[in-house]
Amino acid sequence: MTTSHAYIMEDPREAQRLLDKVDAPAWIARFLEPLLPQVRTLLSVGCGPGVFLRELAESHPEIEIVGVDMSPARVRGAEDRLRGLPNARACVGNALSLPFEANSFDLVFSRFLMEYLPEKPRAVQEMARVCKRGGKLLLQDLDGQLVWHYPEDADLQNTTERILSRLAGTGFDPFVGRKLFSLCLGAALTNVNVQLDPYHLYAGCISEKEFSQWQSKLDIALPQLVSALGSEEAAQEYSERFLQYLRRPETLTYSCLFTVTATKP
Numbered sequence: 001m002t003t004s005h006a007y008i009m010e011d012p013r014e015a016q017r018l019l020d021k022v023d024a025p026a027w028i029a030r031f032l033e034p035l036l037p038q039v040r041t042l043l044s045v046g047c048g049p050g051v052f053l054r055e056l057a058e059s060h061p062e063i064e065i066v067g068v069d070m071s072p073a074r075v076r077g078a079e080d081r082l083r084g085l086p087n088a089r090a091c092v093g094n095a096l097s098l099p100f101e102a103n104s105f106d107l108v109f110s111r112f113l114m115e116y117l118p119e120k121p122r123a124v125q126e127m128a129r130v131c132k133r134g135g136k137l138l139l140q141d142l143d144g145q146l147v148w149h150y151p152e153d154a155d156l157q158n159t160t161e162r163i164l165s166r167l168a169g170t171g172f173d174p175f176v177g178r179k180l181f182s183l184c185l186g187a188a189l190t191n192v193n194v195q196l197d198p199y200h201l202y203a204g205c206i207s208e209k210e211f212s213q214w215q216s217k218l219d220i221a222l223p224q225l226v227s228a229l230g231s232e233e234a235a236q237e238y239s240e241r242f243l244q245y246l247r248r249p250e251t252l253t254y255s256c257l258f259t260v261t262a263t264k265p
Contacts (some may be wrong), residue, residue: 006212014220021213024055031259032056032109035136039063039106042242045068045095045127050078050088057088068093068103068195095123100130107131109138114146114180121186124221128187129213137189139262142199144255153245157237159229166228175260189262199257206246215243 036042041062047053047067058063065088069075078090093099095110096119108127117123127137146160164174173179184192202210218239219226225235245251 001123005035011218015063022051024051025059028052028055028059028109030139031138034203035061035107035138035261036060039136041105041107041132042066043068043098043100043105043108043127044108045098045108047078047124048074049091050081050090052111052155053078053088054081054085057085059084061087063087065089065090066100068095068098068100072093076237080099096126098126098130102129103132104130105176108135108136109140111140112142113143114139114183115173115176116171120171120173120176120179120183122185124183128189128264132217133264135261135264137184137264138259139184140257141177141178142255143258144174145174145200146255147174148255149245149251149253151251153241155220156238156241156245160242163225163228163238166223177256180258180260184260184262188265190265191263193260193261195259195261197259198254198256200255202246202251204249204251211243211246214246218242 042056042063042065044053044065044067047069050067050175053065053067065085067075067078067088067090069078069090072092077091082088082090091099095113095117108131110127114120114123115243124137124139125140131137140157143167146164147157149157164172181192206214221233222235222239225234225238229235229238246253
C-alpha cells in the first residue's frame, strides 16, 4: 500500500474524525451480535485504534479478539486501548498478506477498508484463507461516496471525477460497496447475503456537525487534492465549492452502505 493513502490511513486527525463519528456498541449490536453465537476467535482487519476491539473484548470475554492494521501508530493506539483485557490484542500486518495461519478465526470482518485497498480480490481471499471452514466473513463499505448529488453542479462533478480518477491509481474506489458481493463469490465463499442502508443523506442544508466533519475531511485530503488539481489554490477552491454545495437548501447528497456476510465452505 502506497504513501498516497496517507491522508486517510495515517493522518491522526482522520483517525480522530472517524472516532468522533462511530457508535461502537450500536454498530456491534446491529451487525456483529447476530454472528457471534458459537464464535470463539474473531479477527478485525483494518482495526484502527481498537475502538471495536475494546467494546467486543469487554462484552464478550469468552472470545479471543484479534485486530490487525498496517499502521504501527494505530496499532500502538489499539494496544493502549486494550491494556488490561487478556482476551484482546492487536498487531501490525497487511490485509493483502495477513500474518496468520489458515483456518484461524471463526469470524473475520472489515469496515470501511476495502474502498482503499489496491488489490481487493486478494484481500478478500486472504480474509477467507484465515477464516475457519464454516466460519463467517463480514465486509462493510460505502458506495457513491463524494459523487451522488442532485441537482448536479457540472463543474463540481467534473472536478470530483478528475480527483477520483487520480486517486484510482492508489486503489481508492468510491463504488466498492456494490462490488463486495462479487468479491465474496470470487473468493469461493457461499451463503453470500447483501444488506443495503443509507449512509450519507443530506436533504437541504447540511447540519453544522456534518459540515464540520466534511470540512475536516477535505482539509486532511488537501495534499491529494493539490496533486490531482495542480495547485493549492485550485484545491482550496474545490473544497469551498463542495462545502457550499452541501449548504444549499435545494440540494440532495447521499451514499449507500453495503454490508455483506458470507460463509467459508
